[in-house]
Amino acid sequence: MSPFGELWIWNDPALRDCLAWYLDVADNRRPAKFRIATTVPVSVDLDAEGTDGLWAELERLTPQFLDRLDAVRTGARLEEPTKGPSLLDLVSALAQRMLESCNFCQWNCRVDRASATKFGTCKLASGTRVSSFFHHPGEELVYRGRLGSGTIFFTSCNMRCAICQNGDISTDKDNGIEVDARILATMAWILRSEGCHNINWVGGDPTIHLHTILEAIRLLGRGADRPGRFDVANASLAKADPLSWTPLDPAVYTYEGRFNAPMLWNSNFFMTEDAMKLLRIVMDVWLPDFKFGPGDCAKTLARTPWYWDTVTRNLKVIHDWGEPYTIRHLIMPNHVECCTRPVLEWIEEHLPGAPVNVMDQFHPDTFTDPRSCKYQEKYAELSRRPTRGEIKQSYRIAQELGINFEALTFEKSVWGLGIYPHRRANRVTTK
Numbered sequence: 001m002s003p004f005g006e007l008w009i010w011n012d013p014a015l016r017d018c019l020a021w022y023l024d025v026a027d028n029r030r031p032a033k034f035r036i037a038t039t040v041p042v043s044v045d046l047d048a049e050g051t052d053g054l055w056a057e058l059e060r061l062t063p064q065f066l067d068r069l070d071a072v073r074t075g076a077r078l079e080e081p082t083k084g085p086s087l088l089d090l091v092s093a094l095a096q097r098m099l100e101s102c103n104f105c106q107w108n109c110r111v112d113r114a115s116a117t118k119f120g121t122c123k124l125a126s127g128t129r130v131s132s133f134f135h136h137p138g139e140e141l142v143y144r145g146r147l148g149s150g151t152i153f154f155t156s157c158n159m160r161c162a163i164c165q166n167g168d169i170s171t172d173k174d175n176g177i178e179v180d181a182r183i184l185a186t187m188a189w190i191l192r193s194e195g196c197h198n199i200n201w202v203g204g205d206p207t208i209h210l211h212t213i214l215e216a217i218r219l220l221g222r223g224a225d226r227p228g229r230f231d232v233a234n235a236s237l238a239k240a241d242p243l244s245w246t247p248l249d250p251a252v253y254t255y256e257g258r259f260n261a262p263m264l265w266n267s268n269f270f271m272t273e274d275a276m277k278l279l280r281i282v283m284d285v286w287l288p289d290f291k292f293g294p295g296d297c298a299k300t301l302a303r304t305p306w307y308w309d310t311v312t313r314n315l316k317v318i319h320d321w322g323e324p325y326t327i328r329h330l331i332m333p334n335h336v337e338c339c340t341r342p343v344l345e346w347i348e349e350h351l352p353g354a355p356v357n358v359m360d361q362f363h364p365d366t367f368t369d370p371r372s373c374k375y376q377e378k379y380a381e382l383s384r385r386p387t388r389g390e391i392k393q394s395y396r397i398a399q400e401l402g403i404n405f406e407a408l409t410f411e412k413s414v415w416g417l418g419i420y421p422h423r424r425a426n427r428v429t430t431k
């Protein structure tokens with residue numbers, strides 16, 4: 001067994017069960033889903049076929065893909081990639097079609113981002129910007145492992161959270177560098193070849209960049225070779241930690257001689273069901289944020305309608321699909337009863353046993369930080385960290401409900417003293 005699989009946290013049987021597929025891919029015992037998708041041929045012309053025809057093809061092929069995934073999961077060999085277009089090409093093609101009448105997320109703006117004649121809520125055209133990418137040392141241990149989570153921070157967001165913990169990235173759409181799919185694929189390749197345990201797509205929010213991400217994953221699935229030095233040099237402009245020009249042993253980042261890495265969707269989960277259907281084909285593990293309760297908090301703090309209905313629907317979808325996932329909930333000052341409690345109650349009722357990180361590291365940032373020039377007085381209730389009493393109360397609620405939260409929550413928290421000795425305090429990517 002590799003060092004990643006030997007980490008003490010995998011001794012927790014519930015976590016190991018929930019994340020078994022992800023762990024197998026991270027250790028290259030299994031090919032990632034995007035590799036399996038390259039073995040499923042499509043029977044339509046991706047350029048000539050109408051959009052409805054492409055969706056029908058996805059509906060037809062998804063059960064075949066899932067059968068193949070199950071076979072690989074239980075030890076079957078990975079078949080050779082198709083000579084012609086595959087399911088992986090199809091999901092990328094569908095994302096490009098969606099961009100022309102954008103419904104990546106629940107705002108459902110239906111603007112043509114490809115021609116940039118009109119902008120939706122995210123204010124983006126087809127371009128994608130990356131703020132930075134690096135080995136993230138602060139994610140949960142199941143993601144950061146020993147060598148870090150291969151995190152790619154996209155610029156911009158489709159929500160307007162006053163509580164955003166990455167406000168510098170999410171509120172400035174010109175932050176970072178512009179990337180195309182090829183540079184994005186190179187970033188992923190660099191991170192994995194340097195030993196990262198996963199490719200962590202995050203922001204802002206990654207949903208609004210779905211077309212570029214799926215095209216990058218398509219390139220990773222099709223291309224067997226390492227990227228050229230020119231691409232590496234371009235990508236490295238956004239690398240926030242030292243670049244290793246010498247990859248590790250290929251065993252670290254390949255399965256049967258070709259690039260392999262678990263894909264991690266680290267998102268606010270405000271995407272549409274159509275976006276979920278594409279992501280299902282390529283994401284090996286999901287990391288949803290579940291921030292607000294069913295009252296008005298999502299509207300007053302994030303200017304986001306339909307939040308509760310959308311996020312609970314999407315959580316239920318990945319649960320019913322049997323996907324590996326862990327949930328994050330950030331404790332906010334003055335929002336334990338209206339947000340933390342109903343969020344945890346809903347999880348207990350609808351996703352029993354789901355691993356949850358109940359996070360205590362909220363800090364005032366951007367609109368809630370009195371030291372920031374963007375501070376807004378109306379968010380004064382959020383201009384402090386949660387008190388010890390609020391944090392204890394949140395843990396008590398989780399305990400009383402029987403939520404599976406201790407392993408993820410306490411592994412790096414002072415609250416875990418005496419329970420998990422390997423804790424380490426670091427910032428995570430929660431937004």
Ligand code: SF4
Binds near residue numbers: 104107108109123207
């Ligand atoms: S990504 Fe969401 S917010 Fe942006 S244009 Fe598409 S539907 Fe609208």
